[in-house]
Amino acid sequence: MGNTNASTQSANKGQSQIDEILNSILPPREWAEYNKGTFMQYTSKDPATRLDVITLQEEMDAKLMDRQARETGICPVREDLYSQAFDELVRQVAINCPERGLLLLRVRDEIKMTIDAYKTLYDSSVTFGVRKQLQAESGMQQMEDQTAALQNSKAELENHVLELRNKVEVIEKRESERRALEEKKRKEEVEFLKYQAQHLDTFLKSIGGK
Numbered sequence: 436m437g438n439t440n441a442s443t444q445s446a447n448k449g450q451s452q453i454d455e456i457l458n459s460i461l462p463p464r465e466w467a468e469y470n471k472g473t474f475m476q477y478t479s480k481d482p483a484t485r486l487d488v489i490t491l492q493e494e495m496d497a498k499l500m501d502r503q504a505r506e507t508g509i510c511p512v513r514e515d516l517y518s519q520a521f522d523e524l525v526r527q528v529a530i531n532c533p534e535r536g537l538l539l540l541r542v543r544d545e546i547k548m549t550i551d552a553y554k555t556l557y558d559s560s561v562t563f564g565v566r567k568q569l570q571a572e573s574g575m576q577q578m579e580d581q582t583a584a585l586q587n588s589k590a591e592l593e594n595h596v597l598e599l600r601n602k603v604e605v606i607e608k609r610e611s612e613r614r615a616l617e618e619k620k621r622k623e624e625v626e627f628l629k630y631q632a633q634h635l636d637t638f639l640k641s642i643g644g645k
Contacts (some may be wrong), residue, residue, distance in 0.1 A: 453480060456529045457535045460522055483527040495520050509557070514550070587597075 454477075461478040468474065483491075495516055498504075506512035521543055529536020 452533045453529060453536075455534055455539065460525050460529070460536075460540060478526060480530060481532050483523075488527070491520065491523055508547060518547075 457478040457480065463478070464476045466474055466476075498516050499513065502512045502516070504510050504516065506513075524545055525536055525543060527540045
């Protein structure tokens with residue numbers, strides 16, 4: 436009789452542990468209906484058969500397709516469905532072995548913490564990227580304005596250089612014409628002096644001959 440009571444107490448303790456694990460995995464759902472009262476729905480403690488596991492996989496694949504979950508990248512739909520499937524696997528394992536269920540529960544919570552950390556990092560990187568892009572766009576506009584100003588300044592300087600070259604060409608042409616004119620005057624003066632000297636020499640000879 437004592438063994439029967441001990442066995443019953445052990446079974447009740449194990450059942451209580453299973454209930455605790457299942458309630459931590461999938462907390463009871465509570466809702467109220469008008470004129471009917473408040474209802475509480477607990478997670479099923481029925482063990483899963485091999486057929487149940489196959490059915491779970493088929494239902495998950497069907498829901499992934501129906502809800503158009505993305506196969507890669509960040510997808511809340513895919514994440515939600517896989518989370519539900521993992522919770523069901525934990526439930527099935529916990530019914531047969533509460534210790535394994537607790538271990539899987541720790542694994543599930545750790546995975547969720549890791550995913551949340553990646554989400555936070557992703558959101559921070561997106562915010563940082565947007566801020567840097569805005570700064571780059573602001574700096575780009577400033578660079579474009581500076582480039583336009585430099586191009587205008589370059590055009591003005593090129594026009595000024597062209598004006599100076601034209602002035603230099605005009606000055607060189609005038610100087611060349613002036614030198615040519617002076618050279619012509621000097622030649623005419625030299626020719627005139629030669630002419631005078633020649634006539635003077637002829638005159639002197641004619642005087643000396645008399």
